[in-house]
Amino acid sequence: MFMKNNKKRIPLQRYWTTRYLYTLAVGLLVVAVISAIWIRHQTFESRINIMNFMAQEISNRFVNDEPVRPEEDVRKFLEERGQFSNMESNPYIYIVNTEGVILSSNRPQSPYEQRINPTVLNNEKQVQKLTTDEGGSLYLVKQPIQVGSVLFGWVVVMETEDNLYHVNQEYQQLFIIIAVLALMGWAAIYFLSKRLSRPIKDVAKAARQVQEGNYNIQLPSEAREEEVYELVHSFKEMSQQLQKLEGLRSELLAGVTHELKTPITSVSGLLQAVKDDVVSGEEAKEFLDISLKETTKMKKMVEDLLAFNSFVANAVPMTFETHSVHKLVQETIHQWEMTQDDQRPDISISLPEQELQVRVDSVRFQQIITNLLNNANQAMEATGQISVSVKEEPECVHIDVQDTGTGIPEEEQAFIFERFYRGEGKKYKVGGLGLGLPFSKMIAQAMDGDLELLSSSESGTTFRFTLPKEK
Known part of the structure; x- marks a missing residue:
């Protein structure tokens, strides 16, 4: 009630x-x-x-x-x-x-x-x-x-x-003076209140438009009052961010629908063909193998979504332990190479002579490096070279992953860490939800580090994973 x-x-x-x-x-x-x-x-x-x-x-x-x-x-x-x-x-x-x-x-x-x-x-x-x-x-x-x-x-x-x-x-003169002051004061207060309340009314009206789903708002930005200007400016930026997030949400829905619909259609057709004895023997076995690969791909997409949402909600615990950077990098690259086919790219590793210690979650560390290696491999259309180098700084450790791929277009570089964003070139060539880099950056920041795009051009791309040194 x-x-x-x-x-x-x-x-x-x-x-x-x-x-x-x-x-x-x-x-x-x-x-x-x-x-x-x-x-x-x-x-x-x-x-x-x-x-x-x-x-x-x-x-x-x-x-x-x-x-x-x-x-x-x-x-x-x-x-x-x-x-x-x-x-x-x-x-x-x-x-x-x-x-x-x-x-x-x-x-x-x-x-x-x-x-x-x-x-x-x-x-x-x-x-x-x-x-x-x-x-x-x-x-x-x-x-x-x-x-x-x-x-x-x-x-x-x-x-x-x-x-x-x-x-x-x-007394008559005093009364006249007080009356004139009261009238002038009321007029000044009225116009000042009207001037200050107008932008707030506009923001309230714009808020109702946003509530109704209309993010295309128009607000005046010529206010001289600092607080009023900041209010209007912040609300405009918020509405733009909401509009952008709404676009990403729509794109995510379309992307998830497309990415899941394609393998489901393929798996349904392949299994139906095996069931109806359209294929048999080795060909039926091949159809089942393809179906397993498609289901594995769908499972990976669902796991990415669940992991990302859990991490955003701070529901994923982090287990910090002291590890050797050399050992973590070598083990991660070896495990990644074992999962690749025969046409895997050449990987070179550059490590400093002195062992470096960092306090991280080893599983999350491997997730970041593995994701960077997968992106580097996808960026190279044919054979190429991937270089992983570890560099020491007084307060931190840099792990650079460089490839010889086609690079990221300059107009897309500012958005690669946005959730659900996928570049135009990658959108149609590689499946996925656009959560790999945002997820990796969130993990790096949760370990008091960071992940950034160091450089990108037609000759290749370099990502830098930074971690604080163990004191």
């Missing part, structure tokens, strides 16, 4: 846009709160400074012009100062004597109608916070009216705390 996945899938562009937008909104909200607090504080400081400057200016005017003025002129002057104080509100301005008695004011109704507490005036602080009878708060700024050492009175400027902290225009 399958459980339904109720988790809703979100398109990548919407996911990135919403998450980035949430982050942007939280960031702008934090910036707005901090900016509002800063604006409120700076506005308060600025207005206190204006009040202080206003009190100082009024005091200087009284000292420099006339210490005594008619009350109407003083009130008019104070009203003008209050109106042009560059503040949204009209602060209270008082002229008081040394006893705190109010001599003049810019506003007829104020918190202090007759007198200001002398204790406030005698306080050393120029800016003081006072509490009214109604529970509100006032800020007071005072400047002395003084000529020389003679104190005539005080200029007192007061304003409520609410008016000092009140901000209107600055």
Whole structure:
């Protein structure tokens, strides 16, 4: 019973846009709160400074012009100062004597109608916070009216705390700035998310095509982002490899079908002829011998497939022992010669004087050398020469197998170690599944060595089997 996945899938562009937008909104909200607090504080400081400057200016005017003025002129002057104080509100301005008695004011109704507490005036602080009878708060700024050492009175400027902290225009400007930043940020996030999600969408679409068996995909490769470029490039290479493997699989199926169909047809026809007494005596015996050879060939193909698949799945154990390279090479060549017919090629062996020790699986070692000898023999159409030479290096041993055959075409040399690959010339002349060289290379690498094509031309081919020396 399958459980339904109720988790809703979100398109990548919407996911990135919403998450980035949430982050942007939280960031702008934090910036707005901090900016509002800063604006409120700076506005308060600025207005206190204006009040202080206003009190100082009024005091200087009284000292420099006339210490005594008619009350109407003083009130008019104070009203003008209050109106042009560059503040949204009209602060209270008082002229008081040394006893705190109010001599003049810019506003007829104020918190202090007759007198200001002398204790406030005698306080050393120029800016003081006072509490009214109604529970509100006032800020007071005072400047002395003084000529020389003679104190005539005080200029007192007061304003409520609410008016000092009140901000209107600055908050509007801040709101406009935050809104513009949010809009620009959202637009940038939207287009960036769209740009980043487009190639991922293309790759997802291409993946669905590959899933449906269509490997002929088209993906843009002009992405500037390194990770996106690597993703697209890697997926294109993967699809090409899958397409190539699909072709090899089809070729393998066709090759196996062809290679098995031919001997099966031959064996069936030969056995039917013997059964129906179409042939008899020596001829029937010859037919049976041919049938045995064909079945042996089919058995070899099936064994190659099983061995290759087992080795790919790491299901074949390796038994490593220390052996002499000289002995392994000589025994392998001798056993191979015993299985050949009378027209076997001439084989020359070149071994170093000093015995070389390697740690290998002797059976797998013989498989590689035998396969190289078989390939060399098949490459020579008539008689030829095979040379096997062992060369010593400081860290490894090279075993070169060289023939005098027609060589491997240059355009096929890059594919000879691919699974199920068979060259055009060999495909129709020699039976097989194209697993010999790939299998041999896998065995060599499993023994910490390698198998490579050293050179190939019209005069012959040389393969090199490399193994690490026993320390």
